[in-house]
Amino acid sequence: MTMKHVNRYIAALLLCLSAVGAVAQDSSQSSAVMRRQGDRSRRDRDKSTTPGVTERMQLFMETTEPSEADLQWMRVIYRQLDLTKPANTPLYYPDEPMEGQESLFRMIMRLLASGEMPAYEYLDGREAFTDKYRLKVGDMLERFHILNSPAKGSTEKNPRYEIDDSDVPANEVLSYYIIERWEFDKRSNRMRTRVEAICPVLHRSGDFYGDAVKYPMFWVKMDDLRPHLATQNIFTSDDNNLATCTYADYFAMNLYDGEIYKTRNLRNQSLMQQHPEPEALAHAQDSIQRRLTSFEEKLWVPSLEELEKRREAKEAAEAAAAANAEDSENAESAEASAPSEKKVSSRSKRGTKRSSDKADKKKPKPSKVKRPKESKSSGSSGASKSVRNRRKR
Secondary structure (H helix, E strand, O other): OOHHHHHHHHHHHHHHHHHHHHHHHHHHHHHHHHHHHHHHHHHHHHHHOOOOOOHHHHHHHOOOOOOHHHEEEEEEEEEEEEOOOHHHHHHOOOOOOEOOEOOHHHHHHHHHHOOOOOOEOOOOOOOOOOHHHEOOHHHHHHHOOOOOEEOOOOOOOOOOEEOOHHHOOHHHEEEEEEEEEEEEEOOOOEEEEEEEEEEEEEEEOOOOOOOOEEEEOOEEEHHHHHHHHOOOEEOOOOOOOOOOEEHHHHHHOOOOOEEEEEEOOOOOOOHHHHOOOHHHHHHHHHHHHHHHHHOOHHHOOOOHHHHHHHHHHHHHHHHHHHHHHHHHHHHHHHHHHHHHHHHHHHHHHHHHHHHHHHHHHHOOOOOOOOOOOOOHHHHHHHHHHHHHHHHHO
16 A cells, blocks of 8 residues: 555545534534524513413413404404393302402402503503503502502512402402404304403492492403413302302303493494483494394305294294284283173163163052041031020020
8 A cells, every 4th residue: 555545545534524523513503503492482482471370371271363364354342241230240259258269350459469460551442452551550559549568579670569358349349341352253154252351340439428430440451361260260150059160161151241331433432422312322232232143143044944943933933922912902802891791780770770660650559448528517507406405595
C-alpha cells in the first residue's frame, strides 16, 4: 500500500467524523428547539386557563364556538330572571351555605374576591368584555357597601379580598340579567341557544322604604363561569330531594323562566321604550318568543307523517272547540229557560185564580124566604079600642 492510498483513507475517515458531528449538532439543536416550543406552548396553555380552574376542568368544558361565517342566522336576546318564580328558585337557594352548597351569587362573589374569575362593568346595554372595561373588585365592593378585608397573599397588583358570609348581600339579589344567543349553525343544520353572560341585580329600598330600586352590578362571561358551575349540584324540584343537576346543566337545558326585556337593535332601545303601553309590551314579548321557537320549524319542508300529525292535531283541536261551544250554548239555553218556566207557572197560578173567581160568581145565589107581612090594621084597631074603654071607665 502506497503513501497515497493511506492519505485517501485518512481523508475519508475525517470526512465521516465531521459528518457525524454535524448530524449530532443538528439533532441537539432540534431537540432544544422542540423543548423550547413545548415550554412555550405549556406556558400559553397555562395563561389561557382561568386561575383556580384545573386544566382538566378547562378541557372538559371547552367548546369550539362557531364563527360568524358558520352561522346562517343569529339573534341576541336580553332576559330578566325573576328569582321569585318557581323555575328560578334554584339560583337563590340555599340563602345560607349548607352542606357544601351555596347560591349562585355567593359562588360568583367568592370567585371574584379570590381573583379566580374576571368580571366586566355594566355599561347599560353596551356590553364590552375587554380588558379596558374589566371590573375592579375593590371599587365594586366599595360602591355597593360590601364589607371586606384584604386576604392572605394580596398584593397591589393582584388584590385579594375576604368577605364574611353574613356580609354577602345574597338576600338582596332577587333577579339576574342574562344575554342569550339564538344561533342557527349551517354546518350541523341545527338551532341552539346558549347563555353568553349573566349579571346579578341588587334590589334595595330607598331611604324612606319606598319601592325597591334595581342596581345591576357587573357582567360575568358564562365561558369563564361554566367550569365552576359544573362542580355545584343543585335542587331543581321539590318532588326530588336529590341534587342531581348542576348549575351548568340548568343553563344548558334552559330550565330558567326569563322575561324578554330587550333585543339587540341599532338604536339600543329596550322593549319598554319601544312599546310604552303594557298590552303592547306583552304582545311584543309574546311575538318575539313565538318567532324564536318556530324559526327552526319553518326552515324545513315537513314530511308526509308530520303533515298527517298536524292535520290530526288540527281536527282534534277543532272538535274540542266545537264541543266546548256546544256545551256553552246548552248552558246558556238552560239558564235562559229557567226564568221563563217560572213566569209560566206564575201566570198559570194567576189564571187558575181568576177562573175560580169567575166560577164563584156564576154559582146561583140562595133564594130568600118571604115572610108573611103582619096586617097593621088589626093591631092598630085593638090598641084604639083599649084606649076608649079606659076613658069610659
